[in-house]
Amino acid sequence: MKTIELDEAKRLVAEGQTLSRSERLRLQQQRLRELVAYARVHSPYFAKHYAGVPDDFKLTDLPITTKTTLMDNYDEWVTDRRLNRAMVEEYVNRDSSHDQSKLLGEYTALHTSGSTGNPLLMVRDDFRNKIHGQLISQRLLGGVDPEVLNFRKHKRASCIYLSNGASSYGALLRMRAANPGYEHHLLGVSVLDSISHIVEILNDYQPETMAGYPSVMVPLAVEQKKGNLHINLKHLATSSEMLSEKNYYLLRDAFGCPVANNYCMTEGGEIAMTHDCPHLHINDDWVIIEPVDKDGRVITNEEEWSEGILVTDLTNYVQPVIRYYVGDVVRIHPSTCDHCQLPVMEIKGRSYDACTLGGQTFSMIGPDSEAEVWPGVCRYQFVQTSENTLEVRATIEAGKDAAEVLGGLCRRLEEVFVAQGCRDVTVTWSTEPFIPNKKGGKVPLLVKQF
Numbered sequence: 001m002k003t004i005e006l007d008e009a010k011r012l013v014a015e016g017q018t019l020s021r022s023e024r025l026r027l028q029q030q031r032l033r034e035l036v037a038y039a040r041v042h043s044p045y046f047a048k049h050y051a052g053v054p055d056d057f058k059l060t061d062l063p064i065t066t067k068t069t070l071m072d073n074y075d076e077w078v079t080d081r082r083l084n085r086a087m088v089e090e091y092v093n094r095d096s097s098h099d100q101s102k103l104l105g106e107y108t109a110l111h112t113s114g115s116t117g118n119p120l121l122m123v124r125d126d127f128r129n130k131i132h133g134q135l136i137s138q139r140l141l142g143g144v145d146p147e148v149l150n151f152r153k154h155k156r157a158s159c160i161y162l163s164n165g166a167s168s169y170g171a172l173l174r175m176r177a178a179n180p181g182y183e184h185h186l187l188g189v190s191v192l193d194s195i196s197h198i199v200e201i202l203n204d205y206q207p208e209t210m211a212g213y214p215s216v217m218v219p220l221a222v223e224q225k226k227g228n229l230h231i232n233l234k235h236l237a238t239s240s241e242m243l244s245e246k247n248y249y250l251l252r253d254a255f256g257c258p259v260a261n262n263y264c265m266t267e268g269g270e271i272a273m274t275h276d277c278p279h280l281h282i283n284d285d286w287v288i289i290e291p292v293d294k295d296g297r298v299i300t301n302e303e304e305w306s307e308g309i310l311v312t313d314l315t316n317y318v319q320p321v322i323r324y325y326v327g328d329v330v331r332i333h334p335s336t337c338d339h340c341q342l343p344v345m346e347i348k349g350r351s352y353d354a355c356t357l358g359g360q361t362f363s364m365i366g367p368d369s370e371a372e373v374w375p376g377v378c379r380y381q382f383v384q385t386s387e388n389t390l391e392v393r394a395t396i397e398a399g400k401d402a403a404e405v406l407g408g409l410c411r412r413l414e415e416v417f418v419a420q421g422c423r424d425v426t427v428t429w430s431t432e433p434f435i436p437n438k439k440g441g442k443v444p445l446l447v448k449q450f
Contacts, residue, residue, distance in 0.1 A: 070324075108129060162189075
């Protein structure tokens with residue numbers, strides 16, 4: 001396990017913000033070479049994967065990795081040879097509300113979102129956790145009064161996945177366990193609940209700080225402006241999805257408080273974040289983001305939107321994430337902000353619209369999290385065809401039966417909606433072509449056709 005003292009982690013993260021672009025890139029390349037050298041020695045998967053890579057490699061010489069390939073080779077991927085997939089699965093699926101012990105006494109572990117199928121398992125060591133923790137403390141929350149974020153004095157609500165192994169839920173449980181007597185100041189709200197139910201919960205709880213996904217926070221801001229939600233926030237944080245500049249200011253206006261937005265993922269950690277502005281600045285001294293086209297070629301044109309990105313986390317030595325493909329649509333350009341010179345990333349992907357079905361309004365994050373990991377499903381789109389009907393359009397793996405795969409997914413989605421009080425919602429499936437966005441040709445997650 002790679003470790004670091006907290007004071008050293010603070011120093012390195014603080015130092016990164018003072019460097020010029022050329023100095024940061026030199027440091028980035030040094031850290032990349034150290035990570036690759038370690039992975040080659042300690043990970044049988046990377047030893048084989050990089051067998052033909054020269055010692056003086058360029059980043060583009062390193063082969064692309066994917067979730068499917070890495071999960072299929074999990075036991076060879078991890079660098080601590082005591083770890084294996086079965087052990088990690090058992091750990092992340094334990095009852096974490098009562099068991100806050102570390103994996104092998106050293107590691108934290110979690111999985112990507114989704115309650116079914118085959119989520120990605122991630123193990124994190126001390127070095128990774130402290131560096132990414134300091135990225136949040138110094139860069140995302142650096143300008144915020146620490147007293148505001150002190151949940152012993154100010155109640156906090158987190159609209160997250162309330163499932164074992166989920167990153168935010170695990171953090172919530174760890175904070176509760178570390179602060180006995182203040183558990184009631186940390187509320188977890190399920191993102192799978194309807195917006196109206198979340199409004200009821202928040203009105204009753206009256207949080208002073210709140211965190212959650214933009215797809216949930218934006219509808220809540222609308223409810224606040226309507227007067228249905230009435231909470232007095234001192235700080236609001238969003239993460240994981242796209243938060244447009246328009247919606248950034250909507251949140252600030254509706255709740256009258258500072259807004260922090262963090263683009264992060266289980267695999268790559270804290271990738272980009274706001275610095276008291278709506279722009280996402282990439283932490284490129286610790287995370288490398290490569291926008292790529294449909295053939296995996298790196299895009300250098302700052303005006304061109306990518307078909308996906310390759311993520312390299314320079315901090316995770318126990319389970320290296322190097323040139324890992326994620327299907328997020330982005331473009332990257334130099335910063336124009338006087339207060340932060342880290343590059344800016346615009347993102348179209350991971351943006352969830354709200355959907356009203358059966359009289360209840362939901363973020364599409366719930367249906368998306370089910371479909372994302374549903375066995376046999378490759379790509380999908382939701383088409384709302386009436387006030388009570390939703391169609392799933394999908395492509396499925398070769399050799400799979402569409403009726404069996406998509407029929408099962410539809411039944412699961414109906415169960416999700418029934419659990420939220422939508423008993424007259426019907427979910428159907430189709431293998432018809434996806435409906436593109438007329439403006440840009442991209443395929444949106446949700447299309448309304450009624």
